[in-house]
Amino acid sequence: MPNATNLDLDLIRAFVMVSESRSFTRAGERLGRSQSAVSLQVRRLEDLIGEPLFQRDARRVSLTDKGEVFLAQARRLLRVNDDIIAALAADEVEGEVRLGAPEDFATAHLPAVLGAFARSHPRIALSVTCDLTLRLLDRMSAGELDLALVKREPLGGELGVRVWREPLVWVGRDGEDLASTKVVSLIAAPSPCVYRRRATTALDEAGRAWRIAYTSPSVAGQLAALRAGLGVSVLPRAMVPDDLAIIGEDAPPLADGEIALIRNREAGPAADRLAEHVLAALDRAVAQRG
Secondary structure, eight states: OOOOOOOOHHHHHHHHHHHHHTOHHHHHHHHTSOHHHHHHHHHHHHHHHTSOOEEEOSSOEEEOHHHHHHHHHHHHHHHHHHHHHHHHHTTTOOEEEEEEEOHHHHHHHSHHHHHHHHHHOTTEEEEEEEOOHHHHHHHHHTTOOSEEEEEEOSSOTTSSEEEEEEOEEEEESTTOOSTTOSEEEEEEOOSSOHHHHHHHHHHHHTTOEEEEEEEOSSHHHHHHHHHTTSOBEEEEGGGOOTTSEEEOTTOOOOOOEEEEEEEOTTOOHHHHHHHHHHHHHHHHHHHHHO
């Protein structure tokens, strides 16, 4: 009987991270390893399997046909492993985790993620705060939060680990036309707000006049103002309701929105467990988006 080949889950996790981020450098950030270390892990996995999993060139990394087939199996192996570890460790970790997040991201993407965590870790109490990114950063600096999901500019340097990226779009009531508007009326959160700054910067760079027509700290308030036709706003594409319109024609271009996860160095094992869960859940969500 031939010797069985045992797959190393660390190698598989590196492969999945690279396949989802399409970058050895980005995968290294997620795994806390160097780009060269991740590249070596993937090559070791390819040697074990006997097939190339990636096509590499100077600009991009893409899966081979064999890599596409293996990816689904690799995710399944990691899911089984992570579920087993979570079940075994669930009763060993307890405490409170204070998580901060922007309201729009928390509303759209976190309820299912946090619900699953609460069910699998009944001895960990969650305390969630929704606020503007700069206020969350202030709370983190003051030791009032253990983890925070924050908005950052693209290529945001060392501000946490990027966990989400999606297009930002101009939004208004159906039929809104920015091209014929002399002074753009903006609906936004109060300063400081990343998306407010993104909107005003884009308009300034396009040479467009603008004014703040409506300010609300809540997403619900901003959406109500949009529905009333009081102006336009900038939102993540996934946050645009069906009854509002994305304004594309002649709208100033916007860079993608990014969400990063940051951790208080004084936080304990319960925060580590939540951070791992959030990263894994959002990785799966990104993969499902395609």
